[in-house]
Amino acid sequence: MSGMDMRGHIMIPEGAIYTVADVEFMQGMIAHHAQAIHMSRMAEERRANARVLRLAVKIDQSQVAEIRIMQDWLRGYGQVAPDTSSWRTMTMPGMLTPEQLKTLDGASGVAFDRAFLNLMIQHHEGALQMVNDLFAAPRAGQEVDVGVFANDVVVVQTAEIGLMRQMLAQLPGN
Amino acid sequence: MRNTRSLLALVAFSVVPSLLAAQTYPSGSDPRSGLKSGRLDGGEVAKNMRLVSFSQKPAQFDSARGLTFINSDLAFGGNYVYQGNFAGFTIWDISNPVTPKIVSVVSCITSQGDPSVIGNLLFISAEGGGNRNDCAKGGVQDPKDHMAGVRIYDVSDPKAPRLVKNVQTCKGSHTHTIVPHPKDKGIVYIYISGSGAARPDSEVAGCKSGTDPADESNSLYRLDVIKVPLANPEKAEVVTGARIFTGLDAAPRAASRPARGGGGGRGGAPGAPAVPAPAPTGPRNCHDVTAYPAMKLLAGACGSYGLLVDISNPEKPKRIAEKADTNFSLWHTAVFSNDGSKVVFSDEWGGGTSPMCQANSMMEMGGNTILSIDPKSKAYTQHAYYKIPSVQTAQENCVSHNGGLIPVPGRDVLVQGWYQGGVSVMEFTDPDHPTELAYFDRGSIDPLPGADIPVAAAAGGGGGRGARGTIGGSWGAYWWNGLIYSSELDRGFDILEMLPSDKLSANELAAAKLVRMTDYNPQSQPHLTWPAAFPVIRSYLDQLVRDNGMATARTSAVDQALTAAEQQTGRARRDALNALAKQVDRDVAGAKDAARVKAMASEIRRLAAASR
Known part of the structure; x- marks a missing residue:
């Protein structure tokens, strides 16, 4: 049996190469990505500065594709695959609180750029935390797709954090 | 759709005005756009090349479940092509490229299975968390069974490869690169690139994941090196780690950020408890490194940087240049030009599993970017970007991936795989204006949205055949002794032949086919040399005609003189060629492309010397 039992517990078939931690990671990362996409589209709507805008478009295009990969993976194993609205109901490390979202929503100009970068760094650091937690769980990350995807998250988001720190340092007023 | 793309291009210009956009992208009217989908019955289109043969994956690997059974990279030795797979490898006999034959299939769970071959030894990269010492499936139950590093096989009997040794490394091996010993032919070094964190000390003694790049005991922020005595491969061992990333933290903190331990930090009020300093965000590993032993250089594609490393002493590699580009998502792999003056770096945006060649x-x-190397300072200068000019669908994972040079004299030509974007041949002789010369592509493996999915396939879930989300296409495409070999992740193995065109002449292809090698590991780049031959001279002549590099009257005269010399033999041919070379010397001064005319004169002399 795979999927969820009546109490909402994740069920894994006997002999499966993946674990509950893998399923929770993929489900949680969909919500995590979905919020990053929501934030990125705020930047696209607000005409953030050119570099911030480019980064936002990149995050948007990258993470939309990654959500599809995670959904395909979950469905392939008969597990529940959250959709892109899941960020409104699930809370994962680094995700913005309603107050932080409100702050971002209310900002404009350089203040928006700064808030966006600070909050996206927080968001990305949360994703790195999620990967650390995944690999710390017994027998997790061995299924090839999960392992490859989790490593990609680390490489790409670590580089993006570096880029965002640079951008922050170069904002007017710094 | 076009408008969206143009807007992004404009934004790009405002950020990096110094870089040239060499092409206008993308074109929905490209013949590659809109091909019929299908795994084995999809549409196919080729330009300036043709499919010689397609061979399906061996049955052992012919199962789609995400990445578990995908093919990976290729290595070449004699009549054999070694094709890696996340669950083992296949040895193909390509004596007859029209009908390649499977010599053996080895089942051994080993993501990602990148191969290299030296003589009788086959090296396979192992990185995944589920790889075991005993090769079996089922995952690692006891961490002591985990195999991450390089597997060494004896393939002296290609029908029965024998596992000689599993060399464990601290970060596993995503890819690896053979570097020969400068003097001792009995020794090779293997440079290990791993993308993951370090393994715990309990799994491999001495391994440590840390955040301090200066910590000598930290397994991260270093390139691991294995030394292999070829006659005693069981004695292969990790000998050193090179700290080629030191000082590469590309993330200066904001000036307003309080000093370490000074309180505050992100969201913190003054006086709040100190937050730990953020981890460095520079690269801690390379994804892939390409050695060019003849030049004693190594190009490292290392996350947010492209590096240039001196490997005069292979046990002590030293970084000599680096380039970061925020337009690049993940510096993935590198190929040098044959003269070592340029490097093509690819960017694996989306990790290879995402559709990154769509209209928007x-x-x-x-895609690719081209860097030139300053002859004196060795500093990198960045030139144009290049991406295949076709619109691919959301069903096709697509990004630039692995490839190698096609040995065309006088030009820099690269063939590479673009996953489901197909195989593409790019010229980068002029690093500011790369162009596409040829391609081969198929439609998406999965049906496009709106296409009917059979109920049985849908019920089977995303993991089985017929479901959506299949990752496929060309992992890598390489020129090997006259033909192009491409490893298709999901479908199998393709062999292609370049066809003459206005962009690449029959003489240039004939010259390329004169370059014969006994083995070829693309990440250990061979220096290409051509025998003295008429097609080599005529390659330069065709190039001078194509680009008006020399007056038409003179190119016609040289053509006639070459034809006449070709009909002669021995001493008469030698004298005719020497006389022609003298005439061509006099053309150099007035020619638009003097360097090429000079190169042609030198080739004529070389052939004269060989004619007796």
């Missing part, structure tokens, strides 16, 4: 996909990401 960002143009500077997920």
Whole structure:
């Protein structure tokens, strides 16, 4: 049996190469990505500065594709695959609180750029935390797709954090 | 759709005005756009090349479940092609490229299975968390069974490869690169690139994941090196780690950020408890490194940087230049030009599993960029970006991936795989204006949205055949002794032949086919040399005609003189060629492309010397 039992517990078939931690990671990362996409589209709507805008478009295009990969993976194993609205109901490390979202929503100009970068760094650091937690769980990350995807998250988001720190340092007023 | 793309291009210009956009992208009217989908019955289109043969994956690997059974990279030795797979490898006999034959299939769970071959030894990269010492499936139950590093096989009997040794490394091996010993032919070094964190000390003694790049005991921020005595491969061992990333933290903190331990930090009020200093965000590993032993250089594609490393002493590699580009998502792999003056770096945006060649996909990401190397300072200068000019669908994972040079004299030509974007041949002789010379592509493996999915396939879930989300296409495409070999992740193995065109003449292809090698590991780049031959001279002549590099009257005269010399033999041919070379010397001064005319004169002399 795979999927969820009546109490909402994740069920894994006997002999499966993946674990509950893998399923929770993929489900949680969909919500995590979905919020990053929501934030990125705020930047696209607000005409953030050119570099911030480019980064936002990149995050948007990258993470939309990654959500599809995670959904395909979950469905392939008969597990529940959250959709892109899941960020409104699930809370994962680094995700913005309603107050932080409100702050971002209310900002404009350089203040928006700064808030966006600070909050996206927080968001990305949360994703790195999620990967650390995944690999710390017994027998997790061995299924090839999960392992490859989790490593990609680390490489790409670590580089993006570096880029965002640079951008922050170069904002007017710094 | 076009408008969206143009807007992004404009934004790009405002950020990096010094870089040239060499092409206008992308074109929905490209013949590659809109091909019929299908795994084995999809549409196919080729330009300036043709499919010689397609061979399906061996049955052992012919199962789609995400990445578990995908093919990976290729290595070449004699009549054999070694094709890696996340669950083992296949040895193909390509004596007859029209009908390649499977010599053996080895089942051994080993993501990602990148192969290299030296003589009788086959090296396979192992990185995944589920790889075991005993090769079996089922995952690692006891961490002591985990195999991450390089597997060494004896393939002296290609029908029965024998596992000689599993060399464990601290970060596993995503890819690896053979570097020969400068003097001792009995020794090779293997440079290990791993993308993951370090393994715990309990799994491999001495391994440590840390955040301090200066910590000598930290397994991260270093390139691991294995030394292999070829006659005693069981004695292969990790000998050193090179700290080629030191000082590469590309993330200066904001000036307003309080000093370490000074309180505050992100969201913190003054006086709040100190937050730990953020981890460095520079690269801690390379994804892939390409050695060019003849030049004693190594190009490292290392996350947010492209590096240039001196490997005069292979046990002590030293970084000599680096380039970061925020338009690049993940510096993935590198290929040198044959003269060592340029490097093509690819960007694996989306990790290879995402469709990054769609109409609105960002143009500077997920493609190639070309760097030149300053002859004196060795500093890198960045030139143009290049991405295949076709619109691919959301069903096709697509990004620039592995490839190698096609040995065309006088030009820099690269063939590479673009996953489901197909196989593409790019010229980068002029690093500011790369162009596409040829391609081969198939439609998406999965049906496009709206296409009917059979109920049985849908019920089987995303993991089985017929479901959506299949990752496929060309992992890598390489020129090997006259033909192009491409490893298709999901479908199998393709062999292609370049066809003459206005962009690449029959003489240039004939010259390329004169270059014969006994083995070839693309990440250990061979120096290409051509025998003295008429097609080599005529390659330069064709290039001078194509680009008006020399007056038409003179190119016609040289053509006639070459034809006449070709009909002669021995001493008469030698004298005719020497006389021609003298005439061509006099053309150099007035020619638009003097360097090429000079190169042609030198080739004529070389052939004269060989004619007796």
